[in-house]
Amino acid sequence: MSQLSRFKLKSLVAGAALALMGVGAWAGTYSYGADTSGGPTYNRLVESLSVLSNIGTNVQYQAFSFTVSAAGNYDFLSQAAGWDNFLFLYNGFNPQDPLTGALIGNDDFQGTIGTSGFSYMLNxxxxxxxxxxxxxxxxxxxxxxxxxxxxxxxxxxxxxxxTYALMGLGLAALGALGRRRSVAAQG
Structure with missing residues (x-):
């Protein structure tokens, strides 16, 4: 059995164990895909999360933001089609400051180029x-x-x-109202 198959089997066994313990079965799997080609670029981190890469200095990326309905351990797995991918999890991703908010990263999950993955406790x-x-x-x-x-x-x-335009108009209106009150109070 390959290491990747064992990772998938681990997720299934963990869900079954939780169900038997009365914790409830795993909700399931959320799947998505995309293409990083032509996407925005940034200087990615290395797996230690404390240093910027000197190899991936201008790498294209795709970001997916989400929340979860239940706290617990989540498994992340990404498979690339013919290229070497790298996967990171952030709490507040800012491509201009990739050192901030980084939680975990992985390249070559269990030694397989083009597959990245990890498990992480989410809230x-x-x-x-x-x-x-x-x-x-x-x-x-x-x-x-x-x-x-x-x-x-x-x-x-x-x-x-x-939505951003409407929010900007609202802020401008609040600013004008504040100025009007300030002038009235001085007069």
Missing amino acids: TGTTYTVVTTGYSNIDAGTFSSTITGPGDVMPAPVPEPA
Whole structure:
């Protein structure tokens, strides 16, 4: 049995064990895929999470933000189609400051190039971002990923541009109202 198959089997066995203990079965698996080609770039971290890479200095990435409905251990697995991927989990991803908010990262899950994965304890009420990127600046392409755990994985809502415009108008109106009150109080 391959190491990757054992990882998948571990997720199934853990879910069954939780169900037998009365904790409840695992909610399931959230699957998604994308293409990092032509995407934004950043200087990725190394697996230690404390140093920026000197190989992946301008790597393309795809970020997926989400929350979970139940706290617990979640398994992340990403498989790339013919390129060397790297997977990171963040609590507050900022591509201009990739050292901040990094929780865990993996390249070559169990020695397999093109497969990255890890397990991590997640909490409810927190927005996480999983970042799929390349090992080096030339590594990019399509990938498929799964997140499996005891709760539902829910994509974080992304405000539409009109929402930002409306929020800007509201802030401008509050600023004008504040100025008007300030002038009235001085007069």
